[in-house]
Amino acid sequence: MHEVQYKLVRCTINGRAVEKMIDVRASLTDMLRNDYSLNSVKKGCEVGECGACNVLIDGECFNSCIYLAIWADGKNIRTLEGLLGPNGELSDIQQAFVDEAAVQCGFCTPGFIMTAVEILESGKEYTRDELRKLLSGHLCRCTGYENILNAVEKTMKKRLGKA
Amino acid sequence: MYDIKALYEAKSVAHASELLLQHPEAKIIAGGSDVLIQMREGKLAGATLVSIYGLDELRGITMEEDGTIRIGSLTSFSHITKNPIIQQHVNVLGEAVDMVGGPQIRNIGTIGGNTCNGVTSADSGSTLVAYDAIVELTGAEGKRLVPIREFYIKAGKVDLRPGEIETAILIKKESYEGYKGHYIKYAMRNAMDIATCGCSANVKLSEDKKTILDARLAYGVAGPVPMRAPSAEAAAKGKPVSEETVNAFAKAALADINPRTSWRATKEFRLHLAEELARRALKEAIRQSGGDM
Ligand SMILES: Cc1cc2nc3c(=O)[nH]c(=O)nc-3n(C[C@H](O)[C@H](O)[C@H](O)COP(=O)(O)OP(=O)(O)OC[C@H]3O[C@@H](n4cnc5c(N)ncnc54)[C@H](O)[C@@H]3O)c2cc1C
Ligand code: FES
Ligand code: FES
Numbered sequence: 001m002h003e004v005q006y007k008l009v010r011c012t013i014n015g016r017a018v019e020k021m022i023d024v025r026a027s028l029t030d031m032l033r034n035d036y037s038l039n040s041v042k043k044g045c046e047v048g049e050c051g052a053c054n055v056l057i058d059g060e061c062f063n064s065c066i067y068l069a070i071w072a073d074g075k076n077i078r079t080l081e082g083l084l085g086p087n088g089e090l091s092d093i094q095q096a097f098v099d100e101a102a103v104q105c106g107f108c109t110p111g112f113i114m115t116a117v118e119i120l121e122s123g124k125e126y127t128r129d130e131l132r133k134l135l136s137g138h139l140c141r142c143t144g145y146e147n148i149l150n151a152v153e154k155t156m157k158k159r160l161g162k163a
Numbered sequence: 164m165y166d167i168k169a170l171y172e173a174k175s176v177a178h179a180s181e182l183l184l185q186h187p188e189a190k191i192i193a194g195g196s197d198v199l200i201q202m203r204e205g206k207l208a209g210a211t212l213v214s215i216y217g218l219d220e221l222r223g224i225t226m227e228e229d230g231t232i233r234i235g236s237l238t239s240f241s242h243i244t245k246n247p248i249i250q251q252h253v254n255v256l257g258e259a260v261d262m263v264g265g266p267q268i269r270n271i272g273t274i275g276g277n278t279c280n281g282v283t284s285a286d287s288g289s290t291l292v293a294y295d296a297i298v299e300l301t302g303a304e305g306k307r308l309v310p311i312r313e314f315y316i317k318a319g320k321v322d323l324r325p326g327e328i329e330t331a332i333l334i335k336k337e338s339y340e341g342y343k344g345h346y347i348k349y350a351m352r353n354a355m356d357i358a359t360c361g362c363s364a365n366v367k368l369s370e371d372k373k374t375i376l377d378a379r380l381a382y383g384v385a386g387p388v389p390m391r392a393p394s395a396e397a398a399a400k401g402k403p404v405s406e407e408t409v410n411a412f413a414k415a416a417l418a419d420i421n422p423r424t425s426w427r428a429t430k431e432f433r434l435h436l437a438e439e440l441a442r443r444a445l446k447e448a449i450r451q452s453g454g455d456m
Contacts, residue, residue, distance in 0.1 A: 005169060024170045027199075047200050049355065054267055060241070063267045066199045068165075068192075070172070071216050115266065136354030137265025 011072045013038070014082030028064035028072055029053045032079060040080035040110035044139070051138035054111035055079050061118050061137070080110040083117070092158065093120060096151040104142030112138050116152045125160055128153060165199060166208040173215050176330060180303045182213045184326040189213045191328060193237055194271040196264075197280050221275070221330055224248050230336030236275030236329045240287075241266070243274060253334060255344035255365065255448075259290045262348045265355050275329045278311070281319045281388060288315075288389030289363040290346050293381035295338045302327035315388035341367045342377070345447035347440045351427075359428045360384045362440035366448040368404065372455065375399050375408060378445065385420035385437050392419040395441060404454045413442040 010019040013036060020035050029046070032038040032055065041064055044052030048066040055064045056078040083091040090098070093116050103109050112135065119126065119134050126134065131152055140148065157163035171186065173179035183189060189211040192198045201207040215221070221237040224246045232248055240260040243249055249257045263269050263277075263286045277285045278298065296311045303326045311332075314322050323329070344365030350356035361383035367376045378399035380392040395416035402408040422433035449456045 007172075023164065025164045025167045027165065030164060047203050048196060048264075048268060048271075051265070051267060060270045061267045062270055066196055067271065068170075068195065068199075068214070068216075070170070071214075133354065134266055137267045 007070045007073070009070060009073045011074060012076045014078055022069045024068075024070055026069040028055070028062075028067040028069050028077075031069035031072065032064060032077070038079045038081050042107055042110060044107065044111075049139070050108070051111040051115070052108055054114050054138070056114055056118060059118065059121070061115050063137075078114070078117070080113055083113070093117065093151070093155045096155045097148070100147045100151040100154065102143060102147040102151040108138055108140040108142075112140070112148055112152075116155070119152060120156055120159055123160075125156065125162070131156075165202050166210075167202070167212055168209050169211045171211075171213050172217055173213060174217070176218060176220070176301050176328065177303075179213060179215050179218070179328050180301070180326040183328070184303060186211055186213065187325060191215060191279070193273045193276045193279075194239065196268055196272045197276055197282075215328060230340070232334040232339065234274055234332045234334075236331055237273050240269035240272050240274070240277075244269070252339045253290075253294060253344070255346050255363065256287065256290050256294070259346040259348070259361075259363065260287050262286050262346075268355075274332055278314070278332065279321055279323060279329050281315060281317070281321045283318060283386065283388050284358045284361065284384050285389065286346075286348060286358065286361060286383070289361050289381040289383040290344065291332060291334075292389045292391055293344065293363045293365055293379045294334050294342075295379075297333040297335065298329055299331040299333055300324070300327045301330040306330070308333070311389075312391065318387040342379075343448050343451040344379075345444045345451065347444050349436050349440060357427070358384055360422070360433050360436040360440060362437065362444050364441060364444035364448050366399075366445065366452055366454075368449065368452045368454050372453045373404055375402050375404060375449075378412065378448075380412070380416060380441055380445070382416075382420055382437060385422045385433065390420065392416040392441070394418045399445070404449055404456065409442055409445050409449075409456075412445055413438045416441045 005024045006021040009022045032041045042052035044050035046065045048063045053065040171182045192212045221235040244257040244261045277287045298314045300307045342365045346363040348358045349360045364380045366378045380395045395412045398415040399412040424430045446456045
C-alpha cells in the first residue's frame with residue numbers, strides 16, 4: 001500500500017460554496033455521492049457511455065464518472081437536487097418528465113434532465129432531430145426515448161412561450 | 164475510485180515538462196476520456212498521472228498575424244464546433260469533431276487527446292491530416308513544430324519526446340484559404356459510436372468553378388493511423404469538375420490505403436466504403452465551393 005494522496009477541493013455545488021479534502025483517485029461521481037450525498041448522480045457504466053452520472057459544470061454537461069474530482073476545484077457544479085424549489089417543489093422539466101411518463105425505473109432520469117437543463121437554458125428553439133442529437137449521450141433501457149423527447153420538447157416550447 | 168498510483172497537477176506548461184521528466188513513467192491526462200477508460204479496463208491500472216487539464220492557457224482558438232489558425236491543445240470538441248474562426252475557415256473540422264461520441268464527451272474530449280492518442284479512428288485526425296495541420300510540441304528545450312503526417316508514427320504512437328506536451332494544432336493560411344471540405348463518418352449508430360471508416364476531402368476550385376485546382380483526401384481507419392491518399396489527389400488536380408473526375412479520384416484512393424479486418428468490419432467492406440465515401444465527400448466539397456455537382 002502506498003500513501004493516499006488528498007487535495008483540498010473548493011467548489012460551488014447547487015449554489016452553495018463548499019470545500020473538502022478529497023482522495024485524488026476519486027471521480028466527481030464518487031465525490032458528489034460519497035462526500036455530499038447527492039444520490040441523483042447515478043453510477044451506470046462508469047466509462048462515459050450512458051450519461052446516468054451527468055452533471056452541469058460551469059453550465060456544460062459532463063459525465064462525472066470520467067471527470068476527476070480534483071478538477072472540480074473552483075468550478076460551479078449543478079445536480080438534479082439543485083432544481084428543486086425551497087420546499088422540494090419539482091421544476092417544470094421534472095414535472096414534464098412525470099406528466100409525459102418519461103420515467104420508468106428512473107435510473108437514467110437525473111442525467112437526462114441535467115442535459116435538458118443545458119438545452120433549455122440556451123434559450124434556443126431546436127427541432128426534434130436536433131433534440132435527439134443533443135440527448136444522444138444518454139441511454140435509457142425502459143422508455144424507448146419518445147416520451148423523454150416529448151417532455152423536453154414541450155418544456156422548451158413552454159419556456160419560449162410557444163405552447 | 165480510480166486505480167491511480169499518484170497524480171501530479173501541472174500549474175504551467177513548463178511545470179508539466181518538469182513533472183514529466185521527474186516521473187518518466189507517468190501518463191499525461193488531459194480530458195481523460197481515453198486515459199480513464201483504459202484505467203477502468205485495466206490497461207492503465209495503477210498508473211501515475213500528470214494532469215494538464217487545469218492549463219487554461221492551452222484552451223481557445225486564435226488567428227495569428229500571418230493568418231495561421233491556432234487551436235490550443237486543451238480546446239474541447241464542442242468549443243471547436245462553436246468557434247467563429249473555425250466556422251468561417253475550416254468548418255469541416257467543427258463538423259467532424261461534432262460527430263465524436265455524444266454531447267458530454269464533446270465537452271470533455273480535447274483535440275490534443277484526440278491527436279496524441281495516435282488512434283486511426285479519431286474523428287479529428289483525417290481532417291487535420293487533410294489540411295496539413297502542424298503539431299506544436301513544447302518541452303524543456305522549447306518548441307518543436309511537426310507536420311501532423313510525420314507526428315503519427317504508428318498505431319497508438321506519436322512523435323512525443325520525454326518531457327514534451329502538445330500545446331497547439333496550427334493550420335496555415337495557405338492550407339485553408341480558398342478550400343472547402345467535407346467529412347463523412349461511417350458508423351453503425353449516429354451517436355456514441357467509433358468510425359468504421361472516416362473520410363475527409365477538401366477542394367479548391369478555379370474562379371469559374373469548372374476546374375479543380377487542388378484536392379486533398381484523408382482517411383481514418385484505412386490504415387494504422389490517419390492517412391492521406393496522394394494518388395486520389397493527383398487524379399483530381401487540374402481536372403475539370405465532372406462525374407468522371409470524381410470517380411477517378413475515388414478509385415485512385417484504393418491504391419493508397421490499407422484497411423484491415425476487425426470485429427467492426429472486414430477489409431473488403433472498408434475498401435468499398437473508402438471509395439464511396441471519397442466520392443460523396445468530394446462531391447459535397449465541390450458543391451460547397453460553388454461547383455456544379
Ligand atoms: C464514450 C466515449 C465515446 C467516444 N467516442 C469517440 C468518437 O466518436 N470519436 C473519437 O475520435 N473519439 C471518441 N472517444 C475517445 C476520446 O473522447 C477522444 O479520443 C478524446 O479526444 C480524448 O481527449 P482527452 O483530452 O479526453 O484525452 P486523454 O484521455 O486525456 O488523453 C488521450 C491520450 O493523449 C495523451 N495526451 C492528451 N493530451 C495531450 C497533450 N496535450 N500532450 C501530450 N499528450 C497528450 C494522453 O497521454 C493519452 O495518451 C470516445 C470516448 C468515450 C469515453
Ligand atoms: S456512469 Fe457515467 S456515463 Fe455511465
Ligand atoms: S427509465 Fe429506466 S433507464 Fe430510463
